[in-house]
Amino acid sequence: MLLFTNHVFQALDEQVARLNPASVVVLTDSNTVECVLPQLQSQSEAVAAARVITVAPGDANKNIDTVNHIWKELSSCGATRNTLLLNVGGGVVTDMGGFAAATFKRGIRFINLPTTLLAAVDASVGGKNGINFYGLKNEIGTFREPEATIISTEFFRTLTSAQLLEGYAEMLKHALISSEEMTSRLLAYDITEYRDDTLLDLLRESVAVKEKYVTADPLDTGARHALNFGHTFAHAFESLAMQRQSPLSHGYAVAFGMVAAMILSHLELKCPTDWLNRYAAYVKARYGTFAFTCKDVPVLIDFMRHDKKNEAIGAISFVLLEKPGVPVINHPVADANIPAALDLYLDMMA
Amino acid sequence: MLLFTNHVFQALDEQVARLNPASVVVLTDSNTVECVLPQLQSQSEAVAAARVITVAPGDANKNIDTVNHIWKELSSCGATRNTLLLNVGGGVVTDMGGFAAATFKRGIRFINLPTTLLAAVDASVGGKNGINFYGLKNEIGTFREPEATIISTEFFRTLTSAQLLEGYAEMLKHALISSEEMTSRLLAYDITEYRDDTLLDLLRESVAVKEKYVTADPLDTGARHALNFGHTFAHAFESLAMQRQSPLSHGYAVAFGMVAAMILSHLELKCPTDWLNRYAAYVKARYGTFAFTCKDVPVLIDFMRHDKKNEAIGAISFVLLEKPGVPVINHPVADANIPAALDLYLDMMA
Structure with missing residues (x-):
């Protein structure tokens, strides 16, 4: 309940x-x-x-x-x-x-x-x-x-504002896999200036998205994977940050990971650049960015290959978006597009 | 399955x-x-x-x-x-x-x-x-x-024979809470001389008794308590044996505990002496007895009061039998009948 x-x-x-x-x-x-x-x-x-x-x-x-x-x-x-x-x-x-x-x-x-x-x-x-x-x-x-x-x-x-933003990253994820309308609304909201009643309404709506996926797939074997949107990149960012001994919080990593996942969604599924640009701008303004260089790209890809949510060894599984509200799970990704997405992340978020 | x-x-x-x-x-x-x-x-x-x-x-x-x-x-x-x-x-x-x-x-x-x-x-x-x-x-x-x-x-x-008898005590328990007919058959069987095919049939029948109770009460909140027949006395015997640093196996303790529980069933519910005598004789012949004296009776009762399956502190909950096949759970027992049952155990099993 x-x-x-x-x-x-x-x-x-x-x-x-x-x-x-x-x-x-x-x-x-x-x-x-x-x-x-x-x-x-x-x-x-x-x-x-x-x-x-x-x-x-x-x-x-x-x-x-x-x-x-x-x-x-x-x-x-x-x-x-x-x-x-x-x-x-x-x-x-x-x-x-x-x-x-x-x-x-x-x-x-x-x-x-x-x-x-x-x-x-x-x-x-x-x-x-x-x-x-x-x-x-x-x-x-x-x-x-x-x-x-x-x-x-x-x-x-x-x-703190940072703690609020950590949670808000998951709310943004729920919006992105749920609808354009909800995504628009959340990109116009300032979580650091929340009021109790409006936030409670947004939370109710956001948690309902998670519940919908959990009910459809209680043991996490199929549809629920959509809730991993952005997480393959996010885990790689977290691992790289850990290696550098300056840990990145999971919420921030998810906010950044979803930028990379939207870029990859654009490359693979033509997710509209308008949505990509709006989301990336929001993240850059509120969360800043995760700093890495092109030399780190192979390291990040290696972390992704070893992510525990990959079921097949070697292959990397992604959740992508056709557009906000239309997630695609288990989409086979062209190998070259993964480094391409990370390079584009560097261009957009530097 | x-x-x-x-x-x-x-x-x-x-x-x-x-x-x-x-x-x-x-x-x-x-x-x-x-x-x-x-x-x-x-x-x-x-x-x-x-x-x-x-x-x-x-x-x-x-x-x-x-x-x-x-x-x-x-x-x-x-x-x-x-x-x-x-x-x-x-x-x-x-x-x-x-x-x-x-x-x-x-x-x-x-x-x-x-x-x-x-x-x-x-x-x-x-x-x-x-x-x-x-x-x-x-x-x-x-x-x-x-x-x-x-x-x-x-x-x-x-x-070993002792290991076979340990398991057989639970089969006897399933028979006692299940039917007179099954009880008679098991009291006429020599587990130490088993043949593969007959034992497999007895096992199938015995496990079916447990399954029936488990299916009726998967989370062990009511009817399944019948499977604890003999166990309140058995745990007390095990605890006393542990205190004496000569541990008693659980199977043997259950065999002895069911003798005491049948005596208590006779005192409380008029469980027929014929069944009590037949069962006690079988246990004495195959398992021997658990040796204690009347001075140990208060100690045993104290162990029973602290048994973890007692839900109310102080009270002792027993599973009793009206006769083989008719278990009664949560029967309130007259306090004096518990030491009386242990004294009678000493008389019968010494």
Whole structure:
């Protein structure tokens, strides 16, 4: 159940009352504890009475050691099969908390309260959970739906502009694979100056796009691949940035990756230059660019060949657009067009 | 899919052909590697071509460290979402392999080949998997069905009489909760002198009892509790034995626990003494007894109060029998009848 509300405390207590758990446990990270938890504890009866498990923040801690810690805390506070876990935080907390809940006593119920725009639009929807394992992202995990995901812009007030833009990249992706009209609207919106009510409406619409694909393909074997639009380039940009020891956030990488994917869509499927130019200009103005040179192009292509979402070794699979709203999955790409797209990216975004 | 066959190699290769995986990986333990794997490798094409992951045997190794090792081996041999895991071994291997498969890349397919009678009749059926965690049995796990479970008595030739009797205790349990006729037949059978074809028929019938309960109650919230018949006493016997540092196998504990549960059923529900006497005599002749004194009775009751399957703290929940074939779950038991049942056990089984 997905709830969009700016009365988050009331919504949460209603959900807890509906589920009638034996006990409630909150999972959060040490950042969220400071920013969000005091308010939750003072305004939600369910949270005020709950035991709190706090983990260290960041993707580097999304691993089996932290899950071990969560399991141990659940055990030691006497959690039963009828305990409810509230995951309060960004995507790291909702991914890891979902996995811990799905596996503790063969599965306890959980509610996600995403506190970042990125988690609200992406990680808290779709039933995927997971942890990183020996350098592989989300290598271990399950599919399991939360009892409810409560999405509220009330949590976003303490986010920086960069954090808002990270989440907005996924909203732009949903628009691009969904319709020209929605794409136009989002390219005219300034996320860093959001108002609660308009953002909540945009979020509802954006999450509905993801839900549509997830419902059509719950186990991610076909149509859902459209949600990977821009991600093959994005992962390569992230890997190159990591190699240079100056990490690039996933949201920014997706914003840049979709520029490259639109260029490739133009080369392969004649995606209109008008849309390409409008989108690239928006990204350049808001996000800047990812800096690389033509010497990096073969390195980036090599990263793409090893992307875990490639099913065939050697070939690179892309999601492309005929135009906004018309995604094409598994399109075979002419080899020469991949370096060509990256070269054109350099021309447009330098 | 459950297959009962004494042409196990052919059945396995047929299943692998049907599932058409990208690769096959075998999970087994160091005991099974010696006894069973050479034959499997020489007679099954699927196994001959497979990478083998070997773990240390025994319940003490059914933990997250071993699962970490399995995940790492799967990663390092290039397993994909389309890899098939073959769990070849006893309940420890099928429980742990099921959990590793259910969580690797959010779930890969697996087949169980139970090599002990206990695993064939119990652990490989029902979709439960799991590992122990900080002294709590099966505290971490999921529900996930194997693609197939292949049950064959061909694997049982190297089992000791004690190992056969361990599995037979669960078959006796299935009979007791199922019918007088089946109970009579099993009390007249000598498992230590089994013949392949008759045992395969008995197994088919016995597993069907478990399947009936699992199908009626897949998430173990009601009717399936009947499968816990004898287990409240059995867990207490196991805990007392553990405290004395002379562990009692689960199968034997269940055989003894069902004697106590039948006595309690007689006290509470007038379960006929004829059935009680026949069953107790069979257990005494085949399994011997679990030795304790009246001074241990309060200790045993205390263990029962802390059994994890008790939902209400303090109260002890029992599955009882009106007679073989008529189980009663969640029957409220008069407090004085629990020590009375244990005292009567001492009289009958000493």
